[in-house]
Amino acid sequence: MRTPGVLGVMLPAVRDGASLNQALDLGYRQVLLERGSLLALVGPLAGAARRGIAIFVNLDAVEGLAPDSAALAFLATDLGFSGVLSVKPHLLKDASRFRLRTIQRIHALDSTGLETGLHSLVSPAPYAIAIAPGVAIPQVMPIIRSITNTPIWGTGFISSAEQAGAVLHAGAALVSSARLEVWRDFSRTPVS
């Protein structure tokens, strides 16, 4: 894979060109399009990808893209994006064929749902597992680690630096937040 991967522990969740620029102004070289539309994707985000920014897309929440091979080929080949997130195993399997990094989203809403998700991990193994809501990670990390050692990302309801810190302390490799204040707090910490 020649596209850039993730560096550091914060992945700003953006929805359009304006929030993308706020993240880039803070020095971030990676973003997640967590909500938004195809227009944001072909416009500002495509431009950022050309300048070497790592772009990840939540396929379950971005409007205007079909969950199929044509969409994945476009993201990988035409736009040079780094990876995709989805709850759908078949879509991630397809994405890995296009050399996109695959991040399997798993909802941590109750123990039954979490265990079902963890027992449907895709093959080849995902680049990471994104647990939503990320704030639940301190409580559910023992369940996760009893099943898999794949790196864990936390997304959803991470609205303060303290929450982000607690999620990382619990063993997450990375957290994603849509809050500018959280990006600011983390932009001061050195990126490895």
Added chain:
Amino acid sequence: MATRTTVTPGRPRAVDGSLSRLLEAFGRVPVAAVIRRGEELPRALASQVPVVFFLRAPAFHLGPLVWAVQARGKLAFVHIDLIAGLGKDRAGIAFLAREIGVNGIITSHSGLVAAARAEKVIAVQRLLLYDDLALPSALSALDHARPDIVEVLPGVIFPLVVNEIRSRLPLPIIVGGFVTEPAHRDAALQRGALAISTSTTELWP
């Protein structure tokens, strides 16, 4: 502060006496036992919990389980989204209501709330809190569907959003999802939840 009575929905109820019975039962013991496997049922039957939620029930072998619950004076709810073999539609709910005689159904889908109302069973709609960006649209959907009760998951998020939910939805709230410790239960009840739902048997009084 009589939060548990003031949050009762004001619109006319299609449901028979079940809803007031449910609210009254939770007033005494604010816990619903979540049954994930059949072998957990005897313990719930022997406990003081007034309500049983069947999470992954076998649709066509459900009758005896539901009737055992009701024979103990408890109310039985079935999670229709996760049930194998049953259509997630009006006819599926009609089967649960008329053939099995469940007291209510649990679903994440607004469309099934109206079907439950038409079949005169209590509708518990799940509010799935996995993403703060999705919360406003989820609240709008619930406000529109107007279930009898909202089940908020996971429990750890409830304190973060309780004010936003309450300002939008004047409905009784059950808190579930990783409610595994007495502290989780107390945090939910202290913030005005009607009850908790849990599969942790230690929390079944």
